[in-house]
Amino acid sequence: MTMMTSRARVRGLGSAKSGTEHWWTQRLSAISLAVLAPLFFIPFAIALGKPWDEVVTIYKHPFNAIVAAAFLLAVFHHMRLGLQVVIEDYIHAPALRTGLLIFVKLGSLLLGFAAAFSVAMIAFAV
Amino acid sequence: MSQTEHGAAVNRGNRPLSPHLQVYKPQITSVMSIFHRVTGVGNSIGAILVAIWFISAAIGAGPFDTVNGLLTSWVGHLILFGFALSVCYHLCNGIRHLLWDAGYGFELDQVKTTGIVAVSAAGLMFLGLMIVGWMN
Incomplete structure (x- = not known):
């Protein structure tokens, strides 16, 4: 028996050692x-x-640039979480599944x- | 004998499999849920194209012209058209999902109403985006 309450054990430390974090960060990125x-x-x-020069002019505007950078980081985070669930649902061969999960995680980090x-x-700069 | 995902053999015998997607009549709930996932995967492809577009613009005018040329070809337009539809749907239905997460809209009639609202809003958003894209 631990001295922890049930809720404290669930928060962040479920059987997967990550608790509800995947669900929660997906909602945060969705919002x-x-x-x-x-x-x-x-x-x-x-x-x-x-x-090209007109595109550069548009994204030299600080508002457009900040929104675009924040959007792209959020998109690739949200995309990684979503694709992870799709892979876990449909790909059952262990090697392929793990390989795809690594590819999606590292690829979305890099591209983002x-x-x-x-x-x-x-x-x-440009 | 079939295999579990860990590779262990399991004797399933001749027991029937539980019914799956294809035996059910399509309903607004199931169809919209399936499309949410499909558009999510579709949006990933679009996001990769958007990233390539920005990266090419950062490298310089030459690489940007190549990427821009591909995206403004008829195949490129077709892909962008699908991407825009996919984004509008996923965004509107995503807000519906967030409302469910917050605990609202679980009654069957509400599920149908919010579904129709989400699809209509997505259609309007798509039209708006097309107008902005074409006018400029």
Whole structure:
């Protein structure tokens, strides 16, 4: 017997040693995206198809740049959590499943940071 | 004999499998749930394209023109069209999911109403996005 309450044991320390964190961070990123997506997609729809210098001008605006960077980081986090669930549901071969989970986690981290860094480069350097 | 995910053999005998998706009549609840997952995976492909677009713009005008040329080709437009639809649906139905998470809207009639509202809102959002995209 431990001296912990049932709730304290569940919070963050379930059988998977991560408790409800996956569920919770997915909701947090969902709430962020519900706000950020409209703010991101309007300038993005305007910029899409325009020549390079006009696109750069749009994303040199601090508001567009901050929204785009925050949106991209939230998107790739949310995408990683979502794809993880899809893989866990449908891919049963252990090696393939683990391989895909590693690929999705590392790939989304890399792409998310690269995309957000690119927005910063456009805003500051290009 | 079939295998569990850990590779251990399990004797399932001749017992029938439980009924699965294809035996049920499609309903607004199940169809919208399936589409939420499908559009989620679709959005991942779109997100990768958006990332490539930003990365190419950061590298310079040359690489950007290549990516931009692909995205503004007819195949590119078709993909962007699908991506926009997919994002609008996932966003509107996602808000419906967040309401469920907060404990609201579990009655059957509410589930149907919010479903119709989410699809309609997604349609309007898609039209708005297309207008913004085409006008500029």
